[in-house]
Structure formats: C-alpha cells, structure tokens
Amino acid sequence: MTDENLSTEFDLEHFLPYRLDRLADRVSEALAQLYEAHYDLNVAQWRVLAWLHHRHELTAKQICAATRMDKARVSRAIQVLEGRGLMVRRPSPRDQRWQDLRLTEAGQALMVELVPQVRAWEAELVAPLATEEYHRLLDMMERLERPLRDDE
Amino acid sequence: MTDENLSTEFDLEHFLPYRLDRLADRVSEALAQLYEAHYDLNVAQWRVLAWLHHRHELTAKQICAATRMDKARVSRAIQVLEGRGLMVRRPSPRDQRWQDLRLTEAGQALMVELVPQVRAWEAELVAPLATEEYHRLLDMMERLERPLRDDE
DNA sequence: CGTGCATGGTTTCATGTGCAACTATTAGTT
DNA sequence: AACTAATAGTTGCACATGAAACCATGCACG
Numbered sequence: 001m002t003d004e005n006l007s008t009e010f011d012l013e014h015f016l017p018y019r020l021d022r023l024a025d026r027v028s029e030a031l032a033q034l035y036e037a038h039y040d041l042n043v044a045q046w047r048v049l050a051w052l053h054h055r056h057e058l059t060a061k062q063i064c065a066a067t068r069m070d071k072a073r074v075s076r077a078i079q080v081l082e083g084r085g086l087m088v089r090r091p092s093p094r095d096q097r098w099q100d101l102r103l104t105e106a107g108q109a110l111m112v113e114l115v116p117q118v119r120a121w122e123a124e125l126v127a128p129l130a131t132e133e134y135h136r137l138l139d140m141m142e143r144l145e146r147p148l149r150d151d152e
Numbered sequence: 153m154t155d156e157n158l159s160t161e162f163d164l165e166h167f168l169p170y171r172l173d174r175l176a177d178r179v180s181e182a183l184a185q186l187y188e189a190h191y192d193l194n195v196a197q198w199r200v201l202a203w204l205h206h207r208h209e210l211t212a213k214q215i216c217a218a219t220r221m222d223k224a225r226v227s228r229a230i231q232v233l234e235g236r237g238l239m240v241r242r243p244s245p246r247d248q249r250w251q252d253l254r255l256t257e258a259g260q261a262l263m264v265e266l267v268p269q270v271r272a273w274e275a276e277l278v279a280p281l282a283t284e285e286y287h288r289l290l291d292m293m294e295r296l297e298r299p300l301r302d303d304e
Numbered sequence: 305c306g307t308g309c310a311t312g313g314t315t316t317c318a319t320g321t322g323c324a325a326c327t328a329t330t331a332g333t334t
Numbered sequence: 335a336a337c338t339a340a341t342a343g344t345t346g347c348a349c350a351t352g353a354a355a356c357c358a359t360g361c362a363c364g
C-alpha cells in the first residue's frame with residue numbers, strides 16, 4: 001500500500017480503523033446474545049471461561065495477556081465465576097503469588113453446552129466467505145496486527 | 153464456509169470474533185494515541201469530529217447511526233466539543249427537534265492538522281498489505297457485516 | 305539470612321457509559 | 335382543532351471499567 005494522497009479529506013467508509021471497529025462491534029454484539037441471555041455471562045466472564053476451556057489451566061496473568069483485558073477486570077470476572085461455582089482457583093504450588101485457575105465440572109458442563117452453539121453461530125457468520133478466503137482474511141489480520149504487538 | 157466440525161473444542165486463535173476484537177482493539181488503541189495526547193480528545197469526541205469533518209453538517213441522530221454510539225454518549229461528546237469551541241449546534245429550521253451540527257473554524261483547523269497525521273498513520277498500518285489485498289479485505293468485511301446490520 | 309526490588313492479584317476511587325425516564329417538538333388520526 | 339403517538343436530544347442513576355495504590359509472596363544480591 002503506497003497511496004500517498006494525504007489530503008485533509010478522508011472517507012470514513014474506507015478508513016480501516018472505523019470499519020474494523022464497526023464490524024468487531026456488531027460481531028461481538030451478536031455473539032453476546034448467545035451467552036448473555038441464556039447463561040447470564042458478561043463479556044469478561046465469557047472470555048475467561050473460553051480461555052479456561054481452551055487451555056485447561058491458566059493464571060490470571062495469562063488470561064490478561066490472552067484477552068487484553070485489565071487485570072482488575074479479570075480479577076472481578078473470576079470472583080463472579082467462582083461464586084457461581086463455574087471455576088476454582090488455588091494458589092499455585094510453584095509460586096504462591098499465582099493462582100491456578102480451572103473450570104469446575106459445572107463450568108465444563110456449561111461450556112460443553114455453549115461451545116457448539118457458538119461454533120454453529122460462527123459457521124453462519126463466516127458463511128459469506130469461501131474457506132480459502134477465510135484463511136486469507138485471518139492471514140491478513142495477522143499481518144496487520146503483528147507490528148502493533150507490544151511484547152512477546 | 154461449510155466446515156461442520158462442531159466439537160466442543162475450539163481454538164480461539166482461529167475464532168473470528170476473538171481475532172477481530174483483538175485487532176480492532178490494538179488498532180483503536182494506536183489511533184487513540186494520535187488524538188488523545190496532542191488534542192485531548194476521547195474516542196467519542198474524535199468520532200464526532202471525524203464525521204462532521206467528513207459530512208459537513210449532520211444531526212446527532214445521524215452521528216449515532218454512523219458511529220453506533222449511544223445517543224447519550226454522543227450528546228455528551230457534543231457538549232464538550234461545543235464547550236471547547238470546536239463545533240456549534242443550532243436547532244434545525246426544518247424541525248425544531250433536530251439540531252444541525254457543524255465544525256467551527258477552530259474545529260476545521262484542528263481537523264486539517266490532525267487528518268493528515270491520521271492518514272499517514274493509516275498508510276503505515278496497511279503497509280503490510282498490497283493495495284489489491286486491502287480492497288479484498290474491505291470487501292470481505294463488508295460481506296461479513298451485511299447480514300448483521302439491523303436496519304437500513 | 306535480610307533488606308530491597310519485582311511480580312501476581314485485589315481493592316479503592318474517579319470516570320465513562322448505557323438504560324430509562326424525561327422534555328420539547330412534530331406527525332397522525334379523527 | 336384536539337388528542338395521541340412518535341421522535342430528537344438531555345439528564346439521572348446504577349454499573350462496569352481502568353489507573354493507581356495496596357498487599358502478599360518470591361527473588362536477587364549483599
């Protein structure tokens with residue numbers, strides 16, 4: 001991309017940050033309907049569950065990194081989820097500052113019920129794209145994101 | 153896309169809502185540095201300015217639709233921007249319930265200064281993509297978004 | 305060992321946001 | 335014309351969030 005027409009006019013419809021934000025917002029809103037109404041989870045809680053389901057055992061720090069959420073926000077989500085008996089935490093034997101987080105049976109059960117719904121919904125979401133296009137999309141997103149990464 | 157492997161496992165790295173959100177978040181954060189630090193604008197205020205710059209004259213309602221922000225949020229952004237002398241509002245002659253919003257000279261001047269910076273930054277952002285790829289990306293995003301649109 | 309520094313997680317506090325109630329104006333129906 | 339419904343925008347309130355202060359634990363270096 002070397003379009004150097006840097007005039008003061010710009011068309012927001014072709015401004016990537018705007019388009020990205022709008023799409024992400026709509027997608028996120030649609031997804032939220034799946035877990036909010038039926039399972040009474042907010043975004044933060046859903047993300048914590050999703051990562052624990054995905055990775056089995058994690059610390060809060062790792063969840064912060066994965067979800068890009070503030071540690072206070074993660075901490076609060078964990079409190080709620082633990083209160084609802086969906087997950088447990090115990091101080092890590094390796095380092096008492098960390099806590100190992102994992103889903104309880106109930107948490108697992110919830111995810112086993114929820115995940116297929118989410119997957120089915122996602123299949124519909126990406127239905128307008130051919131499989132090959134979808135891969136290219138993820139690849140482009142990866143290339144856009146890489147220079148923006150702070151650490152790792 | 154007709155991959156019907158709806159198992160209970162799913163890899164968040166290939167879960168579009170997650171990837172989309174993460175990218176949008178990073179992009180938005182990077183962009184915010186341009187207008188926050190130097191111009192003391194928050195996201196809502198930036199969006200209002202951007203749309204007024206783009207479309208010259210709008211009502212709050214139209215800005216709500218364009219930015220997908222709550223009308224209270226837009227209303228508050230407008231109050232601040234007007235207080236800073238960057239824009240003005242006057243009741244629309246066509247309908248006293250509406251107010252026509254437009255940038256002041258100062259608001260125009262700010263955008264004339266800011267927009268080229270934003271455009272230059274965006275050029276860097278999309279540099280990893282070939283021009284043709286970029287068009288395909290926007291096209292795919294459009295196709296993903298269309299079914300999610302509520303109205304219009 | 306022990307004193308200081310770093311780190312994971314919690315809590316406090318100030319702020320921004322969304323929802324819902326409200327005001328003012330206009331449109332519709334009879 | 336009058337009464338009702340709808341619409342644009344504002345405000346009150348309750349809640350979620352992020353930054354920073356805080357606490358507890360572990361590590362490094364003397």
